[in-house]
Amino acid sequence: MAATKVEYKKEFFDRDYTLKEAYGRVWKYARKYRLRLAVGVICGMATASTLVPLFQVVQPALHHVESHDAGAVREETAPVAAPRPEADAAATHGGRHRKSAFEKQIEKNSKLPSWYPKVEKYAAKCGITIQTETGGMAGALLLIVLVVIPTVALVRLVLTYLNHYCLSWSGAHAVADIRQELFDHVERQRLEFFGRVDVGQVMTRMASDPHQIQTILSVMLSEVAMAPFEILVAIGFIVWFAVTNHMLPTLCLIFIGFPLFVIPVQALGKRVKKWARRSMERSSMVGSKIIEVMTCIKIVKSYNTEDLETRRYASTNNYFLKSTMRGLRISLMVGPAVETVGTLLICGFLVWCFAVDIKISDVVPMLAPLLVIYKPVKQISKLQMQIETSMAALNRIYSLLDVHLELPEKPDAVSKKTFDGKMAFEDVSFRYGTAESDAVSHASFEIPRGKVVAVVGGTGSGKSTLSNLLARFFDPTEGRVTMDGVDLRDIKISDLRRLVGAVAQESILFNDTIEENIRYGTPNATYDEVVAAAKLANAHEFIMAQPEGYKRVVGEKGFALSGGERQRICIARAILRNPPILVLDEATSALDTVTERIVQDALTKLMESRTTFAIAHRLSTIRNADLILVMDHGEIVERGTHDELYAKGGVYRRLCDMQKTT
Numbered sequence: 001m002a003a004t005k006v007e008y009k010k011e012f013f014d015r016d017y018t019l020k021e022a023y024g025r026v027w028k029y030a031r032k033y034r035l036r037l038a039v040g041v042i043c044g045m046a047t048a049s050t051l052v053p054l055f056q057v058v059q060p061a062l063h064h065v066e067s068h069d070a071g072a073v074r075e076e077t078a079p080v081a082a083p084r085p086e087a088d089a090a091a092t093h094g095g096r097h098r099k100s101a102f103e104k105q106i107e108k109n110s111k112l113p114s115w116y117p118k119v120e121k122y123a124a125k126c127g128i129t130i131q132t133e134t135g136g137m138a139g140a141l142l143l144i145v146l147v148v149i150p151t152v153a154l155v156r157l158v159l160t161y162l163n164h165y166c167l168s169w170s171g172a173h174a175v176a177d178i179r180q181e182l183f184d185h186v187e188r189q190r191l192e193f194f195g196r197v198d199v200g201q202v203m204t205r206m207a208s209d210p211h212q213i214q215t216i217l218s219v220m221l222s223e224v225a226m227a228p229f230e231i232l233v234a235i236g237f238i239v240w241f242a243v244t245n246h247m248l249p250t251l252c253l254i255f256i257g258f259p260l261f262v263i264p265v266q267a268l269g270k271r272v273k274k275w276a277r278r279s280m281e282r283s284s285m286v287g288s289k290i291i292e293v294m295t296c297i298k299i300v301k302s303y304n305t306e307d308l309e310t311r312r313y314a315s316t317n318n319y320f321l322k323s324t325m326r327g328l329r330i331s332l333m334v335g336p337a338v339e340t341v342g343t344l345l346i347c348g349f350l351v352w353c354f355a356v357d358i359k360i361s362d363v364v365p366m367l368a369p370l371l372v373i374y375k376p377v378k379q380i381s382k383l384q385m386q387i388e389t390s391m392a393a394l395n396r397i398y399s400l401l402d403v404h405l406e407l408p409e410k411p412d413a414v415s416k417k418t419f420d421g422k423m424a425f426e427d428v429s430f431r432y433g434t435a436e437s438d439a440v441s442h443a444s445f446e447i448p449r450g451k452v453v454a455v456v457g458g459t460g461s462g463k464s465t466l467s468n469l470l471a472r473f474f475d476p477t478e479g480r481v482t483m484d485g486v487d488l489r490d491i492k493i494s495d496l497r498r499l500v501g502a503v504a505q506e507s508i509l510f511n512d513t514i515e516e517n518i519r520y521g522t523p524n525a526t527y528d529e530v531v532a533a534a535k536l537a538n539a540h541e542f543i544m545a546q547p548e549g550y551k552r553v554v555g556e557k558g559f560a561l562s563g564g565e566r567q568r569i570c571i572a573r574a575i576l577r578n579p580p581i582l583v584l585d586e587a588t589s590a591l592d593t594v595t596e597r598i599v600q601d602a603l604t605k606l607m608e609s610r611t612t613f614a615i616a617h618r619l620s621t622i623r624n625a626d627l628i629l630v631m632d633h634g635e636i637v638e639r640g641t642h643d644e645l646y647a648k649g650g651v652y653r654r655l656c657d658m659q660k661t662t
Helices: 019-049 052-079 086-090 101-110 118-124 140-185 193-194 200-208 212-242 248-295 297-302 306-355 358-399 463-470 493-499 514-519 525-537 540-544 563-577 593-607 642-648 651-659
Strands: 422-430 440-448 451-455 478-483 500-503 582-584 611-615 627-632 635-640
Touching: 019 140, 019 212, 019 358, 052 212, 101 140, 140 200, 140 212, 140 358, 200 248, 200 358, 212 248, 212 358, 248 306, 297 306, 422 463, 440 463, 440 478, 440 611, 440 627, 440 635, 451 651, 463 582, 463 593, 463 611, 463 627, 493 500, 500 540, 500 563, 514 525, 514 563, 525 540, 525 563, 525 593, 563 593, 627 642, 627 651, 635 642, 635 651
Parallel strands: 451 611, 451 627, 500 582, 582 611
Antiparallel strands: 422 440, 422 478, 627 635
16 A cells, blocks of 8 residues: 655644744743742853853963973073172162062063962961962962862852753743643633644644743753853953953954854754744644544454554654654754854964964963853854744744634623523524534524423434534524523523533543542532432443442543443433533434433433433434424424424424334
8 A cells, every 4th residue: 555645734723923922922931930030040140250260360370381481491591600799689688589570571471360369368378389489380270270160160060050940940830831721721612623623733732842931941041041141251351351461453353253153053043943843743743643543443443454554653653753853954963063163263263373473371361261152152053943943832832822712701791590491592593614504594492491392303404503502612603592581692601501411422431430420520529429310320230230330440431331331421420410401412322222221211310300402313212302393404494292293294204204213
């Protein structure tokens, strides 16, 4: 079999956002943790300042070495002269030793940092010699190696830890918040939304994509807080050093060459963003395929199509792999490209220094900060890639958050705790968003309190749409549905859900115990109330026949139970909920005759003293309904009792004759 062509299909709500829009909204999730973010950012900025002492000791150390070596050479090559008492006396006039020209030159070239004399003074009190009389390093090297560098390293360690911890903590909490918001937002969309999207891909957006928020706050913000300031400190030192040492031409050369670092970043950034987005889109396809197969596993087993689904998954997985590797190849080029450009620039700079006869001790203090800059520049280059990658995820997250198909609730919606009179459809029409014609057209009828109204008709006639309008899963395109004269759109949704209960054709159970599935929607119900509801639903006997009883876990969507058992648990759930209005959507259509009788008996108990709207597939179940509506192509073509409609000899009679119910 030829390989299936795999393509990503954009959702109807997908859109692109500008960098300002996307990252501006990130602050919405971060500001709750702004204190920790501030601590992390400040620690990152302070980390950069610890580089200054290291820069300051570079040139003094080199000058001491050079001076010491020069002095040693002078002593070896100078002729031996007889001592002159007069000179010695002059040099020591007043009890003070006059400094030689060589020693003055040492002082001139030392350029020690301001804190160095203080350290030397305290060291002398402790009997430690920092600097020899000839300008040699002596204890200065020991001071730098054993005191200055370890102290700076320890301070950097503490500041870096606080920087990463505070930002990572904030990022993790922000991710949890956005996942919660995504779940709440998607959960509140009306059924039309779930009929138009790929649930597997939506799941990936909700579960995986928010991780990019943590990357932004913990990794990217850490680098933004540290790397630019390290660069700023290093450049500031270079500028200060160049100005004080009259090396402005060298400074100009550095500033001309330094921007060349960003060339690889700019060249590859857009391509990284493109493939990062494709990789995320295709990743969602992988998740979608897994959910699809796991949900339909019974069909896969029935038709022995495991190999087919394996090949389809392999195609989808390889499709994702190709985009991942393409993006990886491009992003991995950034680091080496920056390194190569940096190496070439430094080599060119050294060649220029040699050409203009600049000493190593003069240029190294400027090269040391440049070498330190390399790491933060590399981080900034990666930051650009992360920004592009994160933009792809943020576009997908915000596109989902900005789709609004939830049922609107008016600010002044009325509270309604009881159902007293009747439900009424008043010239109601409804059309699905992508349809060309109405699913329900100009429907008008009433459901008095305590009565049973049934609706029958062929597939696609509009029966289920009527029930969805009654439960307000959708709002009418035209007309209105009322409860006791109040438009359903004017009633609080929470109150409406308590007044209207449903038992659907598909028995939906959660992967939990039987007890919790019956209690679902009525969390405060006691165990005895759960058992009582199960008895009324004719479910208690089969439940107790299991070793675990009510503690048995039913499996994914109730897979461990038969269709009739699942349906009876759903009926028990509705009985426990005890709604005054009941919607039955072909609740027995998928059951065998024996099970149907058991379930129908349970439904009869459930319908007692309740207002019921029943969608009937088997007409034998609604013979005693107070009103039967016959639908065809969205219109109510007949209405009346069973006897009245059968006597007319119209559509209803033909349906009855086909099922041989008379």
